[in-house]
Amino acid sequence: MKAEAASACPATSDITPAVLAIGQPEFARTLIATLRRVAGVGHCMVFSFAGERSARCLLDIGNIPVGAELGAAYSDHFHFADPNRDAIFRKQAIGRPIVLPTFTRRMYGDKYRKIFFEDSGIVDKLAAAVWVGQTCFYVNFYRTTSQGRFASDEVERLRTVAPAVSAAVARHFQHELVSPDDPDRTLEALFASGAPFARLTGRERAVCLRIVSGLSSEAISADLGISPHSTLTYRKRAYEKLGICSQNELFAIVLRLLAARSMN
Structure with missing residues (x-):
């Protein structure tokens, strides 16, 4: 039965270029290029949590012009309004990367929805996270208005590679x-x-x-x-x-x- 389950798993896209770029200056560019090829991701942002009251934007790359402003706003105080927070901190002891739930826009507060969706042109989002000790690396994958929402096959591929991608991101930002x-x-x-x-x-x-x-x-x-x-x-x-x-x-x-x- 085990062998049958393994053979039934869907084929996964190759994220080797991003893994091999860990620790290198080109990591961010290679990561977004890999994500675009694998699942049509338009933009990627990475935040770290060191305790429930501290957030920091580590990575902002892709096709959202106001990405830097969004990263600063989220790190400043909007991370408290992120509905993923509960799942992130509840699973701190899980010890492996997790793919987070997907929320509809109405699940976000008015200000959050306006800044992080309407004003920025974001139309879709998936996310994953991994805890390393007391630090969480929170990886967000976005699509913008010009791209439209993720297609169902893109969602499947992204969910498949998201654990490895989040682990690669964590590794990149650790001491070598x-x-x-x-x-x-x-x-x-x-x-x-x-x-x-x-x-x-x-x-x-x-x-x-x-x-x-x-x-x-x-x-x-x-x-x-x-x-x-x-x-x-x-x-x-x-x-x-x-x-x-x-x-x-x-x-x-x-x-x-x-x-x-x-x-x-």
Whole structure:
């Protein structure tokens, strides 16, 4: 039954470019380009919460001209009026990225609705969040009037990749763990000691490590000296043991663990 569930999972779009840009100056540009390709996102904003009374805008990129003003207004006091706050703080201890509920405009107060929807031209929004220690990274995906609302297939794709995207954002804004001279050492240590990966065999860990490092199935096969069929088999077994069905979910696990370690 488990194998059937894994094979039934919808295909996910590749967010590898954004993951590989973590810690780099081009991260924001790569992130929005990836989101546009994957799900037609027009604008992305990221806020952090450090306690219930403190919010900060970390990222504002895309096609909303007044994005900077919206970020400042939200961080100043409008975050108190965000209906997502309850879900964000209620799930602080959940320990993994969460995709947040979608609210209709009437669920927002008049001032909030006017500033963040009507005046800014926003017509649709999805959001995700991830807690790392006592800090929450709140990622918002928008569509504007010129684009129209997200189509149903775009919503599905965005909901699929949102956990990995939010984990990547969290990782980007954490203190760097990886030495520029030896970028694989930390990942290797994580796969060797991280609790979720302890249940994998050596080959399964090796395949997953190379997936996260950005290698294609063909490159993994060549690197490990195994057949493409064996690579796919090890990947399938690893995903089943981890309870996931896509590389985006694998990225989410790794990035969350890396971000958590950077807080220690």
